[in-house]
Amino acid sequence: MKNQATRVRVAEIIRALSKEIPDSKIALKFSTPFELLIATILSAQCTDIKVNEVTRGLFKKYRSAKDYAEADLEELEEDIRPTGFYKNKAKSIRNGCRELIARFGGKVPRTLKELVTLPGVGRKTANVVLGNAFRIPGIAVDTHVHRVSRRIGLTKQDDPVKIEFDLMEIVPEEQWTLFSNLLIWHGRKICAARKPLCDLCVIRKWCDYGSKI
Numbered sequence: 510m511k512n513q514a515t516r517v518r519v520a521e522i523i524r525a526l527s528k529e530i531p532d533s534k535i536a537l538k539f540s541t542p543f544e545l546l547i548a549t550i551l552s553a554q555c556t557d558i559k560v561n562e563v564t565r566g567l568f569k570k571y572r573s574a575k576d577y578a579e580a581d582l583e584e585l586e587e588d589i590r591p592t593g594f595y596k597n598k599a600k601s602i603r604n605g606c607r608e609l610i611a612r613f614g615g616k617v618p619r620t621l622k623e624l625v626t627l628p629g630v631g632r633k634t635a636n637v638v639l640g641n642a643f644r645i646p647g648i649a650v651d652t653h654v655h656r657v658s659r660r661i662g663l664t665k666q667d668d669p670v671k672i673e674f675d676l677m678e679i680v681p682e683e684q685w686t687l688f689s690n691l692l693i694w695h696g697r698k699i700c701a702a703r704k705p706l707c708d709l710c711v712i713r714k715w716c717d718y719g720s721k722i
């Protein structure tokens with residue numbers, strides 16, 4: 510168990526980042542949990558801006574799990590090609606939608622346990638969907654949450670699942686989604702991978718890396 514001081518530090522970090530980033534909602538555009546699931550699968554190794562460009566047309570062409578499940582694979586590949594790794598993504602989406610129909614009546618399940626049984630859906634994707642579409646708390650450990658939480662000193666782990674469990678211990682459950690969204694925005698704007706802008710960082714005093722340099 511992490512100590513009380515770490516929880517207090519986390520509370521300060523959440524307070525400071527929430528002030529800095531009042532609108533920390535996810536950058537992927539969606540209007541249903543199903544659209545968010547598709548967009549999140551497409552966002553692997555791709556920017557949210559590019560995914561949004563692609564989904565603008567994609568969500569008009571494919572409106573339900575059935576549309577993807579019955580899609581011609583090559584045509585679907587072409588439709589999502591700009592997001593990269595399009596062959597794997599197309600296969601995951603088509604097969605995932607077939608399973609959604611066969612096992613969940615075409616509806617996105619509302620539990621992590623069920624979501625991760627779908628092709629192309631890991632814990633990160635599942636937590637993004639749960640937290641942002643269903644308001645069920647989840648910590649999505651993407652590349653930004655991975656890097657920023659390690660730099661701050663909230664975890665020493667390198668494996669995303671272990672990081673998720675470390676963070677679940679020290680962040681209040683009702684703030685899991687908010688916390689990961691805040692770290693994602695902070696990682697994009699300030700705590701960049703190559704050169705973190707520690708001089709401009711509002712959480713520097715609670716950050717192990719920032720307070721050492």
Ligand code: SF4
Nearest residue numbers: 700705707710716719
């Ligand atoms: S102080 Fe630097 S390393 Fe720490 S969170 Fe801020 S930008 Fe990142």
